[in-house]
Each structure stands twice: as structure tokens, then as C-alpha cells.
Amino acid sequence: MIHLLHTRATPEQLDEMLQALEDWIKVAVDIRRDILAGGGKLHAEGEAALLADGSRQGDIWGATWEPDLHVVTCESLINIRPRQNNHSMLITDPVIRDRVVEIVRRLLEGT
Amino acid sequence: MTNQIAIESDEIQARRHRFMNLALPVRLGELAESLAFATVTSDHPKYPKFLTRTLNESVNLIDWTVAAVDPEVQIELAELRSHLTDWLRDAQAIGGDPVKRARVVAALREWSQKILDRSGLADYDDWQMEFDYPPGIRAAAEVLV
Numbered sequence: 227m228i229h230l231l232h233t234r235a236t237p238e239q240l241d242e243m244l245q246a247l248e249d250w251i252k253v254a255v256d257i258r259r260d261i262l263a264g265g266g267k268l269h270a271e272g273e274a275a276l277l278a279d280g281s282r283q284g285d286i287w288g289a290t291w292e293p294d295l296h297v298v299t300c301e302s303l304i305n306i307r308p309r310q311n312n313h314s315m316l317i318t319d320p321v322i323r324d325r326v327v328e329i330v331r332r333l334l335e336g337t
Numbered sequence: 338m339t340n341q342i343a344i345e346s347d348e349i350q351a352r353r354h355r356f357m358n359l360a361l362p363v364r365l366g367e368l369a370e371s372l373a374f375a376t377v378t379s380d381h382p383k384y385p386k387f388l389t390r391t392l393n394e395s396v397n398l399i400d401w402t403v404a405a406v407d408p409e410v411q412i413e414l415a416e417l418r419s420h421l422t423d424w425l426r427d428a429q430a431i432g433g434d435p436v437k438r439a440r441v442v443a444a445l446r447e448w449s450q451k452i453l454d455r456s457g458l459a460d461y462d463d464w465q466m467e468f469d470y471p472p473g474i475r476a477a478a479e480v481l482v
Binding site for chain 1: 374460464
């Protein structure tokens, strides 16, 4: 189940988001609106939820959160944005990357 | 037990159906992402379990893609699949041996980039619009923005 999070996820929301892939959660993060959507099989599903909620494409970045190890990986197909000078699946701009990690940790880990 | 197997089978079928609806370059891109993700947390004790799950996923994505690509790419995917099944068999040993692990992680990274190059997605200014990804969502989303 995909959840659109403005505030820290509840344990129930985390459980529901983990149902898609069991061991990790794929998220799409809107770095302008400070929100994320997670819980689909593809990053694109979270991205679609954000777009439908009014997010702008250029503000959305993909990441994956691994709850057991508290690892955030900023590598996703949706991060390939030649128009925004990001030519790989990794987010190459450290400012954007740090922002994504910060939002993921705050909304999924509460830190 | 039978019920559980049936449920898993349904889920894989649903996943396959969703994946097969993606444009071919996007399917290759998803495979590249899956291969790259298999390298994450490689220094953790739980890595063999993680590796097994992510490699199984990559094998599925290859199986759902190979029939649609050019013969040249089919050969590459067949070679990749062969490596993945070897690494799946040896996942426990790979997790316990830093040298083997480093070699597999490097190979996965190399294959990920190779498959991503094959997808051609990085050659587009906006490949997501080009390939309607996610399917059917983007046109409506453009109206909302």
C-alpha cells in the first residue's frame, strides 16, 4: 500500500508500506513540499502518487529505505534526469541527496 | 501450505503483468536498478539474505524482458542470468568472503551500467514523458501541475 506522508509514519503505516517488498520500502520524495510517498513495487508508483497530489516532477527524487539496517539508498531509475543534469540513477547533487536522506529519515525513522 | 503457494504465485503474476506493461527501455532500466540495489549493504552480516532476494528479483525481470529484446541483447541477458544463478547458489559464501563479495559487487555494478546503457534512457531529456512512465499517470499529472 502506498502512503503519502506529511508527518512521521505510524507503525501501522510502516507495516503497510513494507508489504510490497517486505524488507525495504521504495519511496519518492518531494524535496520542495517536504513529503514522501512510499510502499509500491516501483519508485514510479510513489512518484505517481506525488504527481497526483500536485507535486512537480523536478522536485521528486527516488530512494529506498532499509529499516533493519537504517540505510537510505538514493539510487533509482526515476533519478535519471538529463534535463536536470542528473545522468545516473544515483542523485549526484550532494545537496539534493542530503535533503532526500533527511526527509526519509525524519518521516520513516522519526530522526 | 498449498494456499500460501497459490497466493505467492498470484502475486508474481500480478507483478509480471505490471512489469510487462512498461515500455521495453523502462523494463531494462528497472533491471539495471535491481542489479545496482543488490550491491547495497554488502558489508552487513545479513547480506546473503538480501542478495538472494534482490538477485531473484533480477532473474524474474530478465525472464520477463528477454523475449522482447534484440538477439544481441538476448545473449547478454542470458550471460547475466547465468552469473546471477551462480551467485544465488553461492550467496552464503559470497556474504562470508570479502574478496568474493567485492568481486560480485563490482560485477553487479558493471552489469547495471551496461543494462542501463542498453536501455538508452539516459539519452532522453525526459524519458519518463517519452515512455509514459508510470503508465497512464503522467498525462493527467501534467494537467495538475
